[in-house]
Amino acid sequence: MNRKPDRAEAWNLLTEFVHSDNLRRHALAVEAVMRHLARKRAADExxxxxxxxxxxxxxxxYPEEHCTKVRDILGQHGWPEEYIRAVVSHGWGICSExxxxxxxxKSLYAVDELTGxxxxxxxxRPSRSVLDLPVKSVLKKWKDKTFAAGADRSVIERGAAMLGVSIEELVADTIEGMQAEAEAIGLKGNL
Structure with missing residues (x-):
């Protein structure tokens, strides 16, 4: 199948299956970063x-079937196999082989954890905003393993290595991508 789902279709599907505002904001953050990285690589945004x-x-x-049930969901909606494979691969070593x-x-794998x-x-930050967030602040928090402990640094490191970029560059790209959707992801803050 050569049909490519558009953003409206993706959003409608997301809102059908995801009701948590936090998870929706996370999805929007990952989308924004992926779009940024696609533009940077002259790929299909x-x-x-x-x-x-x-x-x-x-x-x-289906938290116990994460990265497994997605095959059924996207497949039933006619999504191309390469899209489904990409989604499944973001859980590599965690909930997917x-x-x-x-x-x-590789980008999705790397930025999923990093957006958190x-x-x-x-x-x-006092501003509670991604708009004035410097890379060095994220790198300082990176070293504190108790801070955002759910963000698996080893996954981010493996993802950066697979992409051939430094953690600093990946953090900078993630911040830049998230800045484009700061309001939608709840991180515009009070600048």
Missing amino acids: EEWGGIGLVHDIDYER EEPLTDLE LVAAAALV
């Missing part, structure tokens, strides 16, 4: 963004 938007579509309803192979898959760390770093 709609494809990267759509995959970023739906990457956790099975998490809320599908290793990220393409730049898109960046969001947490923004929220402890």
Whole structure:
């Protein structure tokens, strides 16, 4: 099948399966970063963004089957196999055996966890904003393993290595991507 789902379809599917505002904001953050990385690599921004938007579509309803149930959900909605594979691969080594192979898959794998760390770093700032968040603040929080402990640094490190970029560059790209959607992801703050 050559049909590529558009953003509206991805959003409608996400809102059908995900009702948590926090999980929706996370999906929007990952989408924004994936779009940024696609532009940077001259890749298909709609494809990267759509995959970023739906990457956790099975998490809320089927937490024990995360990255497994997504095959059924996206497959039943006619999503292309390469999109489904990309979504499944973001859980590599955690809840999936599908290793990220393409730049898109490696990017999703790397930024999924990192968006949470960046969001947490923004929220402890006086401004509570990603708009004035410097890379060095995130890197300082990175070293504190108790801060945003749910953000698996080893996954982020593996993702950066797979992409051939430094943690600093990946953090900078993640911040920049999230800044584009600061209001939608609840991180505009009070500048």
